Amino acid sequence: MPRPTSKINLGVIVAMAAIAWSCLGAFEVKELPPPRKTGPLSLEEALSRRRSLRSYRKEPLKLQELSQLLWAAQGITDPRGFRTAPSAGALYPLEVYVAVGEVKGLKPGLYRYHPSGHLLEEMAEGDKRRLLAEAALGQPWVREAPVVFCIAAVYQRTTKKYGRRGIRYVQMEAGHAAQNLCLQAVALGLGGVTVGAFDDQQVKEILGLPSDHHPLYLIPVGRP
Numbered sequence: 556m557p558r559p560t561s562k563i564n565l566g567v568i569v570a571m572a573a574i575a576w577s578c579l580g581a582f583e584v585k586e587l588p589p590p591r592k593t594g595p596l597s598l599e600e601a602l603s604r605r606r607s608l609r610s611y612r613k614e615p616l617k618l619q620e621l622s623q624l625l626w627a628a629q630g631i632t633d634p635r636g637f638r639t640a641p642s643a644g645a646l647y648p649l650e651v652y653v654a655v656g657e658v659k660g661l662k663p664g665l666y667r668y669h670p671s672g673h674l675l676e677e678m679a680e681g682d683k684r685r686l687l688a689e690a691a692l693g694q695p696w697v698r699e700a701p702v703v704f705c706i707a708a709v710y711q712r713t714t715k716k717y718g719r720r721g722i723r724y725v726q727m728e729a730g731h732a733a734q735n736l737c738l739q740a741v742a743l744g745l746g747g748v749t750v751g752a753f754d755d756q757q758v759k760e761i762l763g764l765p766s767d768h769h770p771l772y773l774i775p776v777g778r779p
């Protein structure tokens with residue numbers, strides 16, 4: 556069992572460093588609106604309504620909705636650093652990126668979610684959705700959704716403890732995070748689809764991911 560307290564301290568340090576760096580104008584870090592912890596839809600209703608949604612109204616998402624979706628995928632829910640989704644050994648090998656096309660108050664670009672501090676870090680400017688859709692074998696919903704999440708795996712965080720078995724743990728975790736995100740979308744009156752068919756290398760290049768961040772899922776989300 557790792558010591559989540561030391562991890563949270565490290566997370567806070569990383570978040571503070573990111574804010575300090577952004578103050579120097581190197582890149583932008585945005586504090587997201589706090590996520591709500593209650594909602595009008597029961598889990599049973601969200602489960603029974605969830606369906607892969609591949610066509611979206613041409614309407615931007617609100618920043619509050621984006622905040623809630625990111626929190627559902629990987630948000631911190633415990634002072635010890637534990638999150639909305641379970642993680643083998645609490646090693647948290649997933650990174651959530653979001654390609655923003657149309658979100659009120661956020662310019663189009665690629666952003667990375669920092670669970671510590673519930674922050675969004677701008678990684679690159681410009682709308683990545685068209686290129687992502689091409690990398691996803693031309694699937695139009697990747698181009699047309701106002702936002703496309705990317706769940707990426709940093710396998711080493713888990714395999715250094717669990718060896719080869721860690722690979723399956725990380726992939727299971729991506730499923731947990733994706734399902735949380737999909738159910739949260741339903742609870743917000745939104746919808747999404749989990750996309751696994753894409754060229755890994757192309758997605759990595761389009762998003763400019765570090766070499767040890769491996770995309771597992773693309774999840775376009777929008778309004779039905």
Ligand SMILES: Cc1cc2nc3c(=O)[nH]c(=O)nc-3n(C[C@H](O)[C@H](O)[C@H](O)COP(=O)(O)O)c2cc1C
Binds near residue numbers: 748749752
């Ligand atoms: C691992 C995985 C990969 C998937 N990849 C794609 C995909 O590339 N494109 C797509 O449109 N749907 C994809 N789907 C969604 C499935 O097509 C969908 O879940 C299935 O048709 C059942 O429909 P439902 O999600 O509405 O229940 C994927 C689902 C899973 C679990």
